[in-house]
Amino acid sequence: MLQYPHFDPVIFTIGPFQARWYGMMYVIGVLVGWALGRWRASRPGSGWTAAEMDDFVTYLILGIVLGGRLGYVCFYNPSYYFSNPSEIIAVWNGGMSFHGGVIGVITACWLFARNKAKPLLAVGDFVAPLVPPGIFFGRLGNFINGELWGRTTDGWWGMVFPGAGSLPRHPSQLYEATLEGLALFLLLWFYSARPRPRGAVGGLFLVGYGVFRFTVEFARQPDAQLGFVALNWMSMGQVLCLPMILFGLWLMFRKQGG
Template sequence: MLEYPQFDPVMLSIGPLELRWYGMMYVFGILSGWLLGRYRASKSWNRMTPKLMDDFITWAILGVVLGGRLGYVFFYNAAFYFSHPLKIFAVWEGGMSFHGGMLGVLVAIFLFARANAMTFVEVGDFVSPLVPPGLFFGRIGNFINAELWGRYTDLPWAMPFPGAGGLPRHPSQLYEAALEGLVLFIVVWWYSAKPRPRGCVGALFLLGYGCFRFLVEFAREPDRHLGFVALNWMSMGQILCLPMILFGLGWLFYSYRDAA
C-alpha cells in the first residue's frame, strides 16, 4: 500500500488571497489547449487560423466553466442546490462535471461556428484533439484535492485518501489522467493528423472518452449521495457516457461505410 502524499491545496497565499492548485489545473488545461490549438491551426488543413483560435478560447472557457458547474448541479446534486441556490456559485467548494462542461463547449462551438461562417462539425473536429490535455490536468487537480477517489482494493499501489475511511483505495483520478488525458490525446491527435471523413475526429474523441471513463468507473467510488443509479452497478458517470459511446461508434461506422 502506498501513502497518499499530503498536498497543500493552496499553491500560493498573498494576504487573504489564495491561489489553489485545483484552480491552476484549469489554467494549465486551458493554456495547453490554446497553445496546441494555435500550433494545429498553423499546420492543419482545417480553416481554423491562429487568430480564430485566440477568439475561440474565450468561448471555450465560458463553456467549460458554466457548463461544468451547471452540469454538476443538475446531474449530480440537483436537490441540494435547488434548496441552497446560492451554493451554485460557490465553485471554490468543488463540484464540476465533465459531461456538463462538454455540453457547454458544444454550445460554444455552435455559437463560434455560426459567428465565423464555419460549420459545427468542422470546428468540433478541430477542437477535439485539444481537449484531453485539459482532462489530464483536471484529474491531477482531483488527486491533489483528494476527491473522487476509487473503491477499496488490496492492490500494491492502493492508497488511503483523507476522508475515505482509512481504507486503501484505487487512485482512480490517476487512472483517468492516464487514459482520458494521455492515451486519448495520443490517439486523437494522431488520427487527426490528416484529413478524415467529416465529423470522425470528434466521433473518435467521444467514443474514446466514453469507453475510458466507463471502464475507470468500475474502480471509482460512486458519489455517496447517488450510489449506483441503474442495475445496481452502473454509476451516473457510466450512464452519461453511454450516449457518447453510441453516438461516436455510430458516426464512425456510417461515415466509413459511406466512404467505402
C-alpha cells in the same frame, strides 16, 4: 500500499484571495490546449488561423466552466444546490461534471461556428484533440484535492485518502488522467493527423472518452449521494457515457452528405 502525498490545496494567499491548485490545473489545461491549437492552426490546410484560435478560447473557457458546473449541479447533487443556490457558484470547492463540460464545449463550438460561418462538425473535429490535456490536468486537480477517490483495494498501489476512511483505495483520478487525458490525446492527435470524414475525429473523442470513463468507473467510488443509479451496478458516470458512445459511433460511421 502507497502513501498519499497530502497536498496543501492552496498555492498562495493574498488578502482574501486564495490561489488553489484545483483551479490552477484548469488554467494549465486551457493554456496547453490553446498552444496546441495555435500550432495546429498554423499548419497548411488547417482551415483555421491563430487569431481564430485566440477567439475560440473565450468560448471554450465559458463552455467548460458553465457547462461543467451546471452539469455537476444537475446530474450529481441537484437537491443540495437547489436548497443552497449560493453554493452553485462556489467552483473553488470542487464539483465539476465532465459530461456537463462536454455539453458546454459543444455549445461553445456551435456559437463559434455560427459566428464564424464554419461547419459545426469541422469545428468539433479541430477542437477534439485539444480537450484531453485539459482532462489530464483536471484529474490531477482532483487528485491534489483528495476527491473522487476509488473503491477499496488490497493492491499495493492503493492509497488511504483523507476523509475516505482507513482502507486503501484505487487512485482512480490518476487512472482517469492516464486514460482520458494522455492516452486519448495520443489517439486523437495521431488519428487527426490525416484527413478524415467530417465528424469522425469528434466522434472518436466521444467514443474514446466514453469507453475509458465507463471502464475506470468500475474502480471509482460512486458518488455518496447517488450510489448506483441503474441495474444495481452502474454509476451516474457510466449512464452518462452510454449516449456519448452511441452518438460518437454515429458520427464516425454515418453516411457523409454530398
